[in-house]
Amino acid sequence: MKLKPADIARESLADRVRQVLIDRIFDGSYPPNTRLIEMQIARELNISQTPVREALRALEAARLVETQPYRGTRVRRISDSERREACQVRAVLEELAARLGAARLREHLRELRVEADAALAAARQNDVVRYLHHNVRFHGMIVEAADNAVLRRTWESLGFSVGARVRAARTTGDMIAVAKEHRQIIDALARGDGKAAARLLRRHVEVIVGSASEAEPRTSNHARRWAGEPGEGDAIVRSAVR
Numbered sequence: 001m002k003l004k005p006a007d008i009a010r011e012s013l014a015d016r017v018r019q020v021l022i023d024r025i026f027d028g029s030y031p032p033n034t035r036l037i038e039m040q041i042a043r044e045l046n047i048s049q050t051p052v053r054e055a056l057r058a059l060e061a062a063r064l065v066e067t068q069p070y071r072g073t074r075v076r077r078i079s080d081s082e083r084r085e086a087c088q089v090r091a092v093l094e095e096l097a098a099r100l101g102a103a104r105l106r107e108h109l110r111e112l113r114v115e116a117d118a119a120l121a122a123a124r125q126n127d128v129v130r131y132l133h134h135n136v137r138f139h140g141m142i143v144e145a146a147d148n149a150v151l152r153r154t155w156e157s158l159g160f161s162v163g164a165r166v167r168a169a170r171t172t173g174d175m176i177a178v179a180k181e182h183r184q185i186i187d188a189l190a191r192g193d194g195k196a197a198a199r200l201l202r203r204h205v206e207v208i209v210g211s212a213s214e215a216e217p218r219t220s221n222h223a224r225r226w227a228g229e230p231g232e233g234d235a236i237v238r239s240a241v242r
Helices: 005-026 038-045 049-061 080-106 109-124 128-145 149-157 159-172 175-190 194-210 221-226
Strands: 065-068 072-075
Touching (some): 005 049, 038 049, 049 065, 109 175, 128 175, 175 194
């Protein structure tokens, strides 16, 4: 059965919507228990509800969200033990991604440095949300460079464990030290030492996991707005679907 051009375009749009939602879950804009309302997301992104519905189904299959009767679709909340186990697996996956993608990453050192520098600047300003945004983009670039769809899907399915990083960043006051480790990883890649970069990356993730505390992060105005709660007068930020 051949797909029609309209079907391909719809699937492509659903993939882009899915990535927008994943980014928001990863960077803490949608913390656990945030309700994701199909109609609101479609209105914000100026698209129909169909690709949003398909994106939410994909996120549910990846266990990033869950749908319950009378409660709708919400970002999934996980236990501390599940979070620790997920982060352990992520450390191994990112180590493998760095090994597989080392050659490709050497061609994108500038982009990696941009994200690393932005994360460090945010850390110095104690801007947790912006720090996490650039941190996730940095790690996501490494995973993408592996060019392994199974690895990428598995890594994404463990994205809910970002909660551990949010807590660590808010409670240890050591975001700057963690952000500086990105530069060590980039330096190893620049030398062409993929094995060293992989080891540094795994240690980097494991240190973040180990420093996580049990304190819950504050919910941002943006997240409260999407959860159906007042956001202290702030308007919905309209994001372009790239």
